Amino acid sequence: MKALVVSALSPDLSGTALAEVPVPAPRAGQVLIRVRAAALNYPDLLMTRGDYQLKPPLPFMPGMEVAGEVVSGDGFAPGEAVVAGTRLGGFAELVAVDAGAVRRKPDCLSFAQAACVGAVYLTAYVALVRLARVEAGEWVLVHGATGGVGWATVDLARALGARVIATGRDRAKLDLLARDLPTEATLTVPGFRERVKEITGGGADVIVDPVGGDVFDESVRCVAFGGRLLVVGFTSGRIADVSTNMPLIKGFSVIGVRAGEYGRRFPHKGRENVDAIWRLAEQGHLTPRVDQEIPLGRWRDAFEAMRDSRLVGKLVLVP
Secondary structure: OEEEEEOOOOOOOOOEEEEEOOOOOOOOOEEEEEEEEEEEOHHHHHHHHOOOOOOOOOOEOOOOEEEEEEEEOOOOOOOOEEEEEOOOOOOEOEEEEEHHHEEEOOOOOOHHHHHOOHHHHHHHHHHHHHHOOOOOOOEEEEOOOOOHHHHHHHHHHHHOOOEEEEEEOOHHHHHHHHHHOOOOEEEEOOOOHHHHHHHHOOOEEEEEEOOOOHHHHHHHOOEEEEEEEEEOOOOOOOOOOOOOHHHHHHOOEEEEOOHHHHHHHOHHHHHHHHHHHHHHHHOOOOOOOEEEEEEHHHHHHHHHHHHOOOOOOEEEEEO
16 A cells, blocks of 8 residues: 655655555454545654654654544444544555544544544643633634644634634735634734733733744733643744743743643543544534645645645645
8 A cells, every 4th residue: 555654754854755565454453444534733744853752663654643434343334434543654545543543423524624623623622621721701812823723723712602812924814714713803923912912901811822932922921810821832943931920920821732641641531532522523513624635645745835834724635
């Protein structure tokens, strides 16, 4: 079968290539899935460079989540439409996945949409529900809102009844987001802090930041007293610092978000988190956005589009 293989870590994807590899032989308790769509996540890009927390031994096949049809496996009928979290191996024609990580695809979602739910909406759920404990009516400021995690966070915050302000660097992309996910405001960065304080009447109760750098620095200046500033990542490339007098004076918390690790540390809560997001999806409360469906043979185009932030929502690779 064809699969994407990382044989050497490199900053320019030179160690990654499409290759012919053996079809995986599922072990007991696994399900073999024919992949119809595999979502591209920022950690997939980072892993090709060796810059992510998970550092699998070389060679490895990236791809964290898929949607497809069951080939074989206990508990599922052949041909059944499913979604699965794979962690690795998803960018391939077939993948073997532990049965516990597989569930039936909601009928209301296409294969491409379903592949885009698991990782980013899980991050949004852990951030907003588990860590920030967002309440209806609170102000939630979401940075990088047109990216995968940002889109999911805006979407989920709206479903939870929060008042949302979305930020990004590209006005055209923010306008696309506002068309499908109406918010209280969309603001370009930098230079957002005074508008946030004006709109909210003092500051945002919750700030979700996958960007870091200057965006984090400015966020410290517009978080409400008693607010929660959630650190999701550093797509800007700079890890920001905060002087501890600022959380003291303003009474806010800085909280790190690692959704996968949260589930591993607290397995029961982790299962509840996954069940909750898929229940919302099945009920039609979530609006995952697929920016493009790209053939697996053009994987480089997809990775470069993510690297250059040329998308709104998620990219999907199609074997």
